[in-house]
Amino acid sequence: MNSLLPIALVLIASTAYGIWYQRTRGRVVVKGGKKKAGLITAQMIGAELGPRVTVVQFSSAFCTPCRATRALISDVTAGMDDVKYVEIDAEEQLELVRTLDIRSTPTTLFVDRKGNEVGRAMGAPKRAQVLSAIDAIR
Amino acid sequence: MVQDTNALSQKLNTQQAPTIIDARGPRFGAVITSIVLATALATNNVWVIVAQAVVFAIGAIKGPQFTPYAFIFKNLVKPRLKKAGATEDVRPPQFAQTVGLLFALTAAAGSFAGLDAVFTIAVAFALAAAFLNAAFNFCLGCEIYLLLLRARSK
Numbered sequence: 001m002n003s004l005l006p007i008a009l010v011l012i013a014s015t016a017y018g019i020w021y022q023r024t025r026g027r028v029v030v031k032g033g034k035k036k037a038g039l040i041t042a043q044m045i046g047a048e049l050g051p052r053v054t055v056v057q058f059s060s061a062f063c064t065p066c067r068a069t070r071a072l073i074s075d076v077t078a079g080m081d082d083v084k085y086v087e088i089d090a091e092e093q094l095e096l097v098r099t100l101d102i103r104s105t106p107t108t109l110f111v112d113r114k115g116n117e118v119g120r121a122m123g124a125p126k127r128a129q130v131l132s133a134i135d136a137i138r
Numbered sequence: 139m140v141q142d143t144n145a146l147s148q149k150l151n152t153q154q155a156p157t158i159i160d161a162r163g164p165r166f167g168a169v170i171t172s173i174v175l176a177t178a179l180a181t182n183n184v185w186v187i188v189a190q191a192v193v194f195a196i197g198a199i200k201g202p203q204f205t206p207y208a209f210i211f212k213n214l215v216k217p218r219l220k221k222a223g224a225t226e227d228v229r230p231p232q233f234a235q236t237v238g239l240l241f242a243l244t245a246a247a248g249s250f251a252g253l254d255a256v257f258t259i260a261v262a263f264a265l266a267a268a269f270l271n272a273a274f275n276f277c278l279g280c281e282i283y284l285l286l287l288r289a290r291s292k
Contacts, residue, residue, distance in 0.1 A: 009262075062232075
C-alpha cells in the first residue's frame with residue numbers, strides 16, 4: 001500500500017492548487033499603492049491610449065482561454081467610444097512582458113487615461129468583472 | 139470601441155489559421171491519461187509509462203486529435219453527447235502533450251537507469267498536470283509557456 005502514497009499526495013496537492021486556480025483566474029486585482037512599472041505609454045503597447053480606459057490583453061499561441069477573452073472584451077467594449085482594446089502577443093514582446101511582470105496568458109490590464117495600471121486579471125475574466133473594472137475607471 | 143488592429147494581434151488572430159477541435163476531446167484524454175499515470179505510479183511499472191509516452195508522442199507530433207484517447211472520444215463518447223461543445227485551437231493541448239512527453243521520457247529514462255526517485259517525481263508531475271486539466275480545466279500552456287520563454291531569454 002506504500003505505493004499509493006505518491007498518488008494521494010499528488011491528488012491532494014493538485015486539488016488544493018486547482019481550487020485556488022479556479023477561484024483566482026479571471027479575478028480583477030486592483031493594484032495597490034506601489035507602482036513598480038511606472039506609466040504605460042502608447043509606445044509600449046504600440047497604440048494610442050484610450051480617452052478614458054485602455055484594456056490591454058496579453059495572449060499566446062498555447063492558450064485556449066485567450067480566444068474567449070478576446071471575444072468577450074471585444075464584445076463588451078464595442079460601442080464604448082472612450083475605451084480602447086489592444087491585444088498583444090506576449091511571445092513577441094518579452095521585454096514588455098518583463099517590464100510589466102506578465103506571468104501567464106491571458107493577462108488583461110485595465111489602464112486609465114494617464115497610463116496607470118488600475119487593475120489586472122490573470123486568466124479569462126467574466127463579463128461582469130470586465131464591465132465593473134472598466135466602470136471603475138474615471 | 140476603438141479597435142486597434144495591432145499587427146501582432148492580427149498575426150495572432152488570422153495568419154496561422156489554426157486547426158479547431160472539440161475542446162472536450164483533450165479533456166476526455168486528460169481523464170484517461172490521469173488514470174494511466176496513476177496506474178504507473180501505483181505499480182512502478184515502466185512499461186505503462188512507455189505506452190503513455192507513445193500516446194503523448196502522437197499528440198505532440200501529429201496532434202492531440204490523433205491519439206488513441208481521441209479516437210475513443212470521437213467514436214464512443216462524442217456520439218452520446220447531445221449538445222455541441224466549445225471548440226479550441228489545437229495548439230494549447232498539443233503543447234501540453236509535448237510537456238507530458240518530456241516528463242514521460244524522463245520517467246522512463248530514470249527507471250531504466252535504476253533511478254526510482256526520478257521515475258516517481260516525473261510521473262507525479264505529469265499526473266498533477268493531467269489531473270488538473272481533467273478536473274479543473276487547467277491550461278498548462280497558459281501558465282508555463284511565458285515563464286519558460288522568460289527564463290530562457292534572460
